[in-house]
Every structure is written in structure tokens, then in C-alpha cells.
Amino acid sequence: MGVVQALPESSAIDAADEPQRRDTISFHVPQGVAPDGAGDRPSVLGQLPPRDTTALVRDVRDRLRLAIVLGEIQTGSRLNQVKLAQQLGVSRMPVRTAITELVTEGILEVVPGGGVIVSPLTADDVRNVFEVRGALEIRAARTVAVDQPTWGIAKIEKIVDAHRSHFHEYAPAQLLTADRDFHMAILDATGNPFFRRSIMPVWSTVERAMVQVLNLSEVFEQAWTQHDQIARAIRAGDADEVEATSREHLEFAAEALARAILVDSADPATGVT
Structure with a gap:
């Protein structure tokens, strides 16, 4: 739809697998990300500023969710925790916790043999x-x-x-x-x-x-x-x-x-x- 850019080759998706309340989902456009959907806007998965642990997990979760919702991370894509952590400028811990929460929501799913992919939507x-x-x-x-x-x-x-x-x-x-x-x-x-x-x-x-x-x-x-x-x-x-x-x-x-x-x-x- 031209809504978002494809992730670069160094993205958090394995290329081979391509085909403020606590209870509030936040999809606010991150700082530095143009809200007009322009083709030259930065990725949703840009580096995050420093946060306490709880807020950091929430921010990582919200960024991942937004990237999935807008199609920046596409259906069937396998998430790579190391690359995601590098892109977001965080350790693997908040990424791992955020992924677990998104599995619970149903937009990610664990696949046989290990790993997590974006769930299909029917x-x-x-x-x-x-x-x-x-x-x-x-x-x-x-x-x-x-x-x-x-x-x-x-x-x-x-x-x-x-x-x-x-x-x-x-x-x-x-x-x-x-x-x-x-x-x-x-x-x-x-x-x-x-x-x-x-x-x-x-x-x-x-x-x-x-x-x-x-x-x-x-x-x-x-x-x-x-x-x-x-x-x-x-x-x-x-x-x-x-x-x-x-x-x-x-x-x-x-x-x-x-x-x-x-x-x-x-x-x-x-x-x-």
C-alpha cells in the first residue's frame, strides 16, 4: 500500500523466512518518525531512548506491535532477537519479554523447532x-x-x-x-x-x-x-x-x-x- 518502507537487509527479519495506562495499547508514532507515511521516513524500529526496565519493555512491545500492524514486519516473518535488539538499541532481555507478550496477544506465534513468526491473519x-x-x-x-x-x-x-x-x-x-x-x-x-x-x-x-x-x-x-x-x-x-x-x-x-x-x-x- 506504500504505507511503510521495507526493512533494510540488516533488519530484524531473517531474509530466508520472508514470504498511558499499563493496559493500553500505544501506537503513537515514535519521535523522529514522520506521521505522513512518506517513503523516506525512518523505520518504526529506530533506536529507543533510555528508560527504566518496565517502560523499556512496554516501548519495545509497542514498537514491535506497530511494525507488525503497519506491515513493516510482514506476516510469516521470523523475528531475530539479536537484530531487533541492535535496531532498537537495547539488550535482548526487553526484546524477549516483549515478544512473549505479543505471543500472548496472538500476533506472534512460536513455531516448531524454535523461533517466533508473525501470525497469519485470516x-x-x-x-x-x-x-x-x-x-x-x-x-x-x-x-x-x-x-x-x-x-x-x-x-x-x-x-x-x-x-x-x-x-x-x-x-x-x-x-x-x-x-x-x-x-x-x-x-x-x-x-x-x-x-x-x-x-x-x-x-x-x-x-x-x-x-x-x-x-x-x-x-x-x-x-x-x-x-x-x-x-x-x-x-x-x-x-x-x-x-x-x-x-x-x-x-x-x-x-x-x-x-x-x-x-x-x-x-x-x-x-x-
Whole structure:
């Protein structure tokens, strides 16, 4: 898609294998990395500044996750801990710990004989993860509509207003951030921290799928229109409308992303996946 550069030959991927909360996923564009997706921007995997151990592991994990989400480290690529540590300017320990956390999230997987690769992403994965989203997010949205937390609704509306007229100009990382901010604001507005904590392990899969449609403006236009409708229904305290609109939004997104993955994985010669 021209979103990111391929990693150089000295990258953290073996060439032969090519084919602020604690519970918050952070995909902020690292300092020194241009947010416009330009071809000459530095790699996401640039060197990290000094950090305490806990923060360093989190930063390494977030950089690796972002590189995977944006396709800088591609599906099926085998990760090389030594090269990753060199690229990020850290020891192997935080890299090893970060990789373990990403295996738990499901975007990396251990392969027979040792080593870790970027997990495949299938249309069924997308549909399954959106089923989980529906169970959590629809309930959360109903709760907010019923409880009417002033601070939470104000935050949701502020996010919708802030992004409504600008998302056409956003680079990939900004589009992902705008979408995430909206959905996390609804979860946070419930006042129950376990909504957010429950969704975090699957969110990287959501964003890996979203990258497939970043060039389809109509998908984001529809999604942001639905964000606005959900926010209005929450403000009106109409729990049934909130549930119906949220369900429609998630079902629309799931099918759009699943179709994009099927198209992307099809054999160019036959069109068969």
C-alpha cells in the first residue's frame, strides 16, 4: 500500500523466512518518525531512548506491535532477537519479554523447532475478533447510554468532533489512533476498567485488519458516520438505538475487513484464496 518502507537487509527479519495506562495499547508514532507515511521516513524500529526496565519493555512491545500492524514486519516473518535488539538499541532481555507478550496477544506465534513468526491473519480471525468486540462494546455502549456519565459523554463527543473534519487528511497511524480513541472512550465511560482490559488483547488484531482498508475512503467515511450516530444516541440516552447502531457498525466493519483480507490473500492468477 506504500504505507511503510521495507526493512533494510540488516533488519530484524531473517531474509530466508520472508514470504498511558499499563493496559493500553500505544501506537503513537515514535519521535523522529514522520506521521505522513512518506517513503523516506525512518523505520518504526529506530533506536529507543533510555528508560527504566518496565517502560523499556512496554516501548519495545509497542514498537514491535506497530511494525507488525503497519506491515513493516510482514506476516510469516521470523523475528531475530539479536537484530531487533541492535535496531532498537537495547539488550535482548526487553526484546524477549516483549515478544512473549505479543505471543500472548496472538500476533506472534512460536513455531516448531524454535523461533517466533508473525501470525497469519485470516477472514475468520477478523469475524471472530469482532464477535468478541460486539459482546463487550455493545454492552458498554448501552451502559453509558443508561448511566449518562457527563464526563464520559463529553469525551466521546469531543473525539467525534475533533476527527470529523480531519480524518481524510490522516496518515495510517493517525486513522488507527482516531478509531481507537473513539471506541476506548466508550469503554472508559462505563467506569468499569475491565471493559478496556478485556478488549486490549485482541485490539492489535483489529488494527492489523484495519490496515487492509486504509486506502478505501468509503469504509472510513461510513465508519465515522456511524461513530457520530452512536455518540448522538448515547447523548439521547436511547439504549436500544445505541445497541442497534453499535451492532450495525461492528458488523459493517467486520465484513469490510474480512472481504479485504480475502481479496489480499487471493491467488492473482486464479482469484482463489
